[in-house]
Amino acid sequence: xxxxxxxxxxxxxxxxxxxxxxxxxxxxxxxxxxxxxxxxxxxxxxxxxxxxxxxxxxxxxxxxxxxxxxxxxxxxxxxxxxxxxxxxxxxxxxxxxxxxxxxxxxxxxxxxxxxxxxxxxxxxxxxxxxxxxxxxxxxxxxxxxxxxxxxxxxxxxxxxxxxxxxxxxxxxxxxxxxxxxxxxxxxxxxxxxxxxxxxxxxxxxxxxxxxxxxxxxxxxxxxxxxxxxxxxxxxxxxxxxxxxxxxxxxxxxxxxxxxxxxxxxxxxxxxxxxxxxxxxxxxxxxxxxxx
Amino acid sequence: xxxxxxxxxxxxxxxxxxxxxxxxxxxxxxxxxxxxxxxxxxxxxxxxxxxxxxxxxxxxxxxxxxxxxxxxxxxxxxxxxxxxxxxxxxxxxxxxxxxxxxxxxxxxxxxxxxxxxxxxxxxxxxxxxxxxxxxxxxxxxxxxxxxxxxxxxxxxxxxxxxxxxxxxxxxxxxxxxxxxxxxxxxxxxxxxxxxxxxxxxxxxxxxxxxxxxxxxxxxxxxxxxxxxxxxxxxxxxxxxxxxxxxxxxxxxxxxxxxxxxxxxxxxxxxxxxxxxxxxxxxxxxxxxxxxxxxxxxxxxxxxxxxxxxxxxxxxxxxxxxxxxxxxxxxxxxxxxxxxxxxxxxxxxxxxxxxxxxxxxxxxxxxxxxxxxxxxxxxxxxxxxxxxxxxxxxxxxxxxxxxxxxxxxxxxxxxxxxxxxxx
Numbered sequence: 001x002x003x004x005x006x007x008x009x010x011x012x013x014x015x016x017x018x019x020x021x022x023x024x025x026x027x028x029x030x031x032x033x034x035x036x037x038x039x040x041x042x043x044x045x046x047x048x049x050x051x052x053x054x055x056x057x058x059x060x061x062x063x064x065x066x067x068x069x070x071x072x073x074x075x076x077x078x079x080x081x082x083x084x085x086x087x088x089x090x091x092x093x094x095x096x097x098x099x100x101x102x103x104x105x106x107x108x109x110x111x112x113x114x115x116x117x118x119x120x121x122x123x124x125x126x127x128x129x130x131x132x133x134x135x136x137x138x139x140x141x142x143x144x145x146x147x148x149x150x151x152x153x154x155x156x157x158x159x160x161x162x163x164x165x166x167x168x169x170x171x172x173x174x175x176x177x178x179x180x181x182x183x184x185x186x187x188x189x190x191x192x193x194x195x196x197x198x199x200x201x202x203x204x205x206x207x208x209x210x211x212x213x214x215x216x217x218x219x220x221x222x223x224x225x226x227x228x229x230x231x232x233x234x235x236x237x238x239x240x241x242x243x244x245x246x247x248x249x250x251x252x253x254x255x256x257x258x259x260x261x262x263x264x265x266x267x268x269x270x271x272x273x274x275x276x277x278x279x280x281x282x283x284x285x286x287x288x289x290x291x
Numbered sequence: 292x293x294x295x296x297x298x299x300x301x302x303x304x305x306x307x308x309x310x311x312x313x314x315x316x317x318x319x320x321x322x323x324x325x326x327x328x329x330x331x332x333x334x335x336x337x338x339x340x341x342x343x344x345x346x347x348x349x350x351x352x353x354x355x356x357x358x359x360x361x362x363x364x365x366x367x368x369x370x371x372x373x374x375x376x377x378x379x380x381x382x383x384x385x386x387x388x389x390x391x392x393x394x395x396x397x398x399x400x401x402x403x404x405x406x407x408x409x410x411x412x413x414x415x416x417x418x419x420x421x422x423x424x425x426x427x428x429x430x431x432x433x434x435x436x437x438x439x440x441x442x443x444x445x446x447x448x449x450x451x452x453x454x455x456x457x458x459x460x461x462x463x464x465x466x467x468x469x470x471x472x473x474x475x476x477x478x479x480x481x482x483x484x485x486x487x488x489x490x491x492x493x494x495x496x497x498x499x500x501x502x503x504x505x506x507x508x509x510x511x512x513x514x515x516x517x518x519x520x521x522x523x524x525x526x527x528x529x530x531x532x533x534x535x536x537x538x539x540x541x542x543x544x545x546x547x548x549x550x551x552x553x554x555x556x557x558x559x560x561x562x563x564x565x566x567x568x569x570x571x572x573x574x575x576x577x578x579x580x581x582x583x584x585x586x587x588x589x590x591x592x593x594x595x596x597x598x599x600x601x602x603x604x605x606x607x608x609x610x611x612x613x614x615x616x617x618x619x620x621x622x623x624x625x626x627x628x629x630x631x632x633x634x635x636x637x638x639x640x641x642x643x644x645x646x647x648x649x650x651x652x653x654x655x656x657x658x659x660x661x662x663x664x665x666x667x668x669x670x671x672x673x674x675x676x677x678x679x680x681x682x683x684x685x686x687x688x689x690x691x692x693x694x695x696x697x698x699x700x701x702x703x704x705x706x707x708x709x710x711x712x713x
Binding site: 005009013050053054117118121122123124125126127128129134141142143145146216217219220222225257260261265266268269 | 336338339340343481507508509510512513514515517518519521522538539540541544545548549550561564566569570571572574704
């Protein structure tokens, strides 16, 4: 029974981690942007979803939809207000662009956190479950909502995988991640490709934020921890590798769950960080990263 | 050095000294005359509802005191500082309040770790300081152990061991006899205030007939409580007694979502917030927690008028810290009036004589011999605290039974021993 409990809980939490990290790694792989405002964008989706639900009595699915849209809007604002001016700047040397983008997203993330703190207070809130009720899986009580979360996460991850591997746009994204200069020489407009990535990213971050809001809840103060969690998973999996991020999400999710059940809930984050240090020491490029 | 330059340097230095002396002569009589307002600094986290209620309660008290003539004919002025619940920010704010803004007293924080960071500074700068909600027993222990140094620190709410006693007293009356609850598990966040709280629980719960079957402490950053609930459930407790303040929404929502079959009761500071029902989308239904008061309950003749004033001014019912901050400012003002002085040592003497009808009970502070020196007195005739249960969006008062007439109701997924026996 304990084994089954760990299996189910670990699977749900890992799926959520995976979804949160896939957009993050896609962004780095194609656009070269390590978005340190990632947690803030997820929290915006959850808080706006919660807010429309309690203010206007919108249904859980309606609130979730509004939350996802809010995540996309936050993603576009991040791109157009924070990132694009740096990418288009003639003053910033090309070689230093990445560090400028990194710093800008860090500062933007702090601004988002402080702004959300001010508007919504730092009280954590939870969105209503998308479906109510509890399932009994061989004696393990699991809310249907958590099973739905795992399913939706994998649906979203599957859709992204299909988009990247089976569509024309996906091939352009892959090409942009391998050789952006070559793509430009072939006549492709990189700003259009970046816009597609920010759209997909906003959608994924929005869905992850909303699902997080219905499961674990969200507050402005979570932003930093969510970014750190995605960052840890992406580094462990290998920067820019979507399959690597998914494997890393499951390594982290299960390491945390096993520790919480078998050792002590207080020590939950420790093993994942130890694994990260060991992997970076033995394989600096991460599990599936390219050198 | 040229002779002319040396002369100019000497003349300049003399001029500066004269100007400084002049400024001092001008400034000193003005201050000595004490015509300006008496400033009280309020340090709390403005983005937290509990913290915001502290500054709002203090402002309200100042307005009421000023409307009745102020203190020694002078107005009270509240200066607020946002510490973002950071000990470093709070200490900086405390220093600024004392050294730049020249406050005469400080009301600070609901977080024990922050209060403990401020306490040495209150001692060093001789600044009467009242914490309206921090509950670590170390705060009063330091006053007890080193009175001469730490006597400037007061607590207008109960320290953790007394909070534990209140939980045991209420559990005995509400749960043990009527509901046949026999076993409990303790679930507390890992923080300064919960160490003495858990020790208090473990000591007093068995005395009221509740066997402790497990005790889990968890990181306050925890967001997934599933493993904790599953681990606790394996021990089959009839009730889980909580000691949580940094978390609240997540454990409550997951308790309801997962249909965890035991009631949650004890101290859940976030559940005292009037917004908690909305924050949890109603998952709070059935949660029992200790609090200051609930809307409509007259613990003293002052409770409802102050609550109504608060609602009129700020548009919502205060968190319990709104009341304790209100009482803190009133106690400070009364101490200054009593001693006809704003001298810190005199204020301390005045505060020690406090025996006033506050908003949450009769407020007085324990003396030097008590292990809780300068903490608020606990008891039927002093501050007893109340216990409320969330029922269909309302905070219903269930204890003390002489003033609270609400009956406990639990969600359907809760399995009580009495119901099982049926």
